[in-house]
Amino acid sequence: MSETKIREEICRLGRSLFERGLTPGSSGNISVKLDDGGWLVTPTNASLGFLDPVRLSRLDAAGKLLSGDAPTKEVPLHSALYETRAPARAVVHLHSTHSVALSMLPEIDPRAALPPMTAYYLMKCGATALVPYYRPGDPAVADAIKGLAGKYSSVLLANHGPVVSGDTLEAAVFAVEELEETAKLYLLLRGLNPRYLTPAQVADLTKVFELKLPDDHQH
Template sequence: MSDARLREEICRYGRSLFERGLTPGSSGNISLRLEDGGWLVTPTNASLGFLDPARISRLDAEGRLLSGDKPTKEIPLHTALYDTRGSARAIVHLHSTHAVALTMLPEVDPRAALPPMTPYYLMRAGETALVPYYRPGDPDVADAIRGLAGKYSSVLLANHGPVVAGDSLEAAVFATEELEETAKLYLLLRNLNPRFLSPAQVADLVKTFGLDLPSHHDHDHDGD
């Protein structure tokens, strides 16, 4: 896909996320890793609903700005996820309401922020890690992401929001949306003793779809 088409794709998905209230104001950012190791990434203080393809930041493999506007300050978390998830080709970071709310609950397990509620949550987002709070743009968040050793394609930043990797921009967007909807389900059902997928049902999904779940690393996997 051409550079121009990739830029248009970032704008199209960004506008879709914005128009559905998943990334208010100038929050959130999107990046795409290119064949030469460089990136396309949304600029700092840019609304995902009103992106200009020509102003999207183009970085080289070392993270130096080649063209476009100044990139998002969240470059460290994108870098860390790309470095540890070899299959990652795109990353979406949002401030979506239900996912952020989930990070503030005391019972959330950092190794599995959400229980196995639906098959599509596991199939698209996998299991989700929760990392402690860091101020936006803090380079220390990269160490927290690297500490997950690439086991998770979806991560929640405490009091901040989700950051999700995919093998394409479409996959990363769909996984982020699935994560947000699952967080919403969890909040709706909290304290109501809902029925989650059983270990056997999860194992069946892992076997059937080759899911790469941190809790099932003794199985053979195929990608994210």
């Protein structure tokens, strides 16, 4: 896909996420890695609903701004995922309501923020890690992401929101949407003793769809 098409795709999917209330105001950011090792990322203080393809931030492989507006303050977050997740070609970070709510609950396991509730959650997200709270833009969040050693494509930032990588931008968007819907299910069913997928069912999904779950998340 050409850079022009990628710019248009970032704006199209960003608007879709915004219009469905998945990241309000000027929250959230999107990046896509380019063939030359650089990447495109949404600008700081930009609403995902009103992005301009020409004004997207174009960074080189070292993260230096080459053109466009100043990039999001979350560049270290995106960079850490690209560095540790070899298949990652796109990263989406939102402030989606149910995922943020989930990140604030005391019982959440940092190695598996959600139980195996649905097949599509496992297929799209795998497992979701929870990292501690850092202020937005804090470079230390990159160290927390790197500490996951590339095992997770789906991460919750405590009291902040989800960040998900994918091998395409569309895959990352679909995954973060699946994470949000699964977080919503968890909150709806919390305290009701729901049935989750059994270890045998998880093993079947892992085999058939060749899922790569972290070693400590083999339910």
